[in-house]
Amino acid sequence: MDIKSELIQKIQSRTAIVGVVGLGYVGLPFAVEKAKVGFKVIGIENNPIRAAKVNRGENYIQDVRDEELREVVSKGLLVADTGFDRVPEMDVIVICVPTPLTKNLTPDLQYVEKVTREVAARLRPGQLVSLESTTYPGTTEEVMLPILESSGLKADRDFFLVHSPERVDPGNKRYTTRNICKVVGGVGPNSLEVGVAFYSQTVERVIPVSSAKVAEMVKVFENTFRAVNIALVNELALLCDRMGINVWEVLEAAFTKPFGIMPFWPGPGVGGHCIPVDPHYLEWKAKELNFNTHFIALAGEINRRMPEFVREKANRILNRLGIPPSRAKILVLGVAYKRDLNDYRESPALEVIRLLRADGAEVVYHDPYVPSFRDGDLAMESQPLTAELLSSQDLVIITTDHTTIDYEWVVAHAKHVFDTRNATKNVQENRNKITLL
Numbered sequence: 001m002d003i004k005s006e007l008i009q010k011i012q013s014r015t016a017i018v019g020v021v022g023l024g025y026v027g028l029p030f031a032v033e034k035a036k037v038g039f040k041v042i043g044i045e046n047n048p049i050r051a052a053k054v055n056r057g058e059n060y061i062q063d064v065r066d067e068e069l070r071e072v073v074s075k076g077l078l079v080a081d082t083g084f085d086r087v088p089e090m091d092v093i094v095i096c097v098p099t100p101l102t103k104n105l106t107p108d109l110q111y112v113e114k115v116t117r118e119v120a121a122r123l124r125p126g127q128l129v130s131l132e133s134t135t136y137p138g139t140t141e142e143v144m145l146p147i148l149e150s151s152g153l154k155a156d157r158d159f160f161l162v163h164s165p166e167r168v169d170p171g172n173k174r175y176t177t178r179n180i181c182k183v184v185g186g187v188g189p190n191s192l193e194v195g196v197a198f199y200s201q202t203v204e205r206v207i208p209v210s211s212a213k214v215a216e217m218v219k220v221f222e223n224t225f226r227a228v229n230i231a232l233v234n235e236l237a238l239l240c241d242r243m244g245i246n247v248w249e250v251l252e253a254a255f256t257k258p259f260g261i262m263p264f265w266p267g268p269g270v271g272g273h274c275i276p277v278d279p280h281y282l283e284w285k286a287k288e289l290n291f292n293t294h295f296i297a298l299a300g301e302i303n304r305r306m307p308e309f310v311r312e313k314a315n316r317i318l319n320r321l322g323i324p325p326s327r328a329k330i331l332v333l334g335v336a337y338k339r340d341l342n343d344y345r346e347s348p349a350l351e352v353i354r355l356l357r358a359d360g361a362e363v364v365y366h367d368p369y370v371p372s373f374r375d376g377d378l379a380m381e382s383q384p385l386t387a388e389l390l391s392s393q394d395l396v397i398i399t400t401d402h403t404t405i406d407y408e409w410v411v412a413h414a415k416h417v418f419d420t421r422n423a424t425k426n427v428q429e430n431r432n433k434i435t436l437l
């Protein structure tokens with residue numbers, strides 16, 4: 001039997017050993033999903049605290065169910081290591097490491113490159129390597145392939161290489177790692193065949209595309225689509241503010257049209273590891289080809305301006321209430337970038353806090369999911385949300401619309417609420433105390 005058929009057979013019989021590099025928001029749910037269907041999974045996680053937690057069956061990612069992690073660990077189906085020594089044992093190696101931006105908004109591929117070098121040093125014939133990290137089109141073929149082939153092995157003949165972008169939406173209960181279709185593109189037909197065989201084991205529908213580059217473009221386009229549409233409604237919010245029109249009412253009515261439109265909502269800016277980051281990967285690659293991605297640049301500019309707008313409107317509200325912004329006491333409600341999540345990476349709420357503090361305001365925050373945080377120069381602890389806290393503040397700014405908070409109660413006790421998410425939509429009483437974005 002040739003090495004491709006042998007690997008496919010191992011995958012289909014679930015005797016293949018699966019390596020997952022990077023056990024974070026993407027890697028840990030993926031590792032658990034594979035272990036649940038019977039694969040033996042070895043995680044490689046360079047954060048020793050995280051690796052030790054996995055080995056004790058202790059969960060640290062919200063989308064993973066505690067009992068599922070405990071079960072696969074206790075059955076010996078999932079173990080974590082901090083190094084790469086066990087790569088030769090693995091039949092499939094899935095890479096889920098961060099792909100951030102540098103300070104100048106250019107791709108920072110140091111994690112992908114480092115991991116690829118570690119894998120290349122131990123690569124053996126008959127392995128499948130899959131990159132799941134979001135990146136610009138060309139990364140798998142132009143960056144990873146040469147490093148892996150420096151091992152002396154030839155891609156698509158001796159080993160297989162695919163890109164299969166992760167599309168998970170943290171906190172989304174309806175669409176999970178299992179039922180979100182998976183796009184797979186290989187560096188050649190054999191790689192694609194093996195990649196499709198692997199992902200079909202745990203994902204309901206696999207969409208094969210003709211190359212790794214196409215798969216990479218699919219993912220960055222999806223996130224660019226979101227970034228551009230969010231920017232569009234954010235810009236509408238800025239205009240509606242000038243015109244004295246309630247943007248939320250406009251959008252809610254607009255989204256009743258059953259075709260040709262889909263809902264996106266304005267807010268204090270965009271956050272998380274994807275929307276503020278991924279479009280810049282594409283922008284950077286386009287520049288290499290002397291091509292300007294106007295929509296991406298414009299969307300980034302508008303979305304990045306939103307925290308500034310929140311500050312400006314907060315100051316307008318305070319002035320109207322007769323409170324100088326430099327002496328105001330402000331409670332920021334929610335620092336997670338998205339509702340019901342504990343992730344505050346790139347969260348616009350942090351920028352809002354910085355700007356208000358720069359104006360001299362005394363700012364505290366409450367977030368039921370983020371007990372404390374540190375982000376560069378900013379380190380804060382969540383304050384208990386009490387009636388006393390609410391009534392002691394000049395202004396409460398809702399920056400994340402967590403569903404566990406009773407907004408009727410918040411509005412009842414606050415002096416005034418500036419709601420940047422329309423979280424108070426269903427509040428009936430005291431509407432005069434609410435200003436919407």
Ligand SMILES: NC(=O)c1ccc[n+]([C@@H]2O[C@H](COP(=O)([O-])OP(=O)(O)OC[C@H]3O[C@@H](n4cnc5c(N)ncnc54)[C@H](O)[C@@H]3O)[C@@H](O)[C@H]2O)c1
Nearest residue numbers: 022023024025026044045046047096097098099133134166
């Ligand atoms: N979080 C999301 O919602 C999401 C969704 C889709 C795609 N993605 C993409 O998936 C990738 C991973 O994102 P994430 O949110 O899971 O990041 P994360 O920071 O939560 O997890 C990455 C993990 O990799 C580990 N790591 C870093 N360098 C390593 C190394 N050399 N060896 C072993 N482990 C290493 C880190 O310690 C961390 O635990 C990124 O490219 C991201 O853009 C993320």
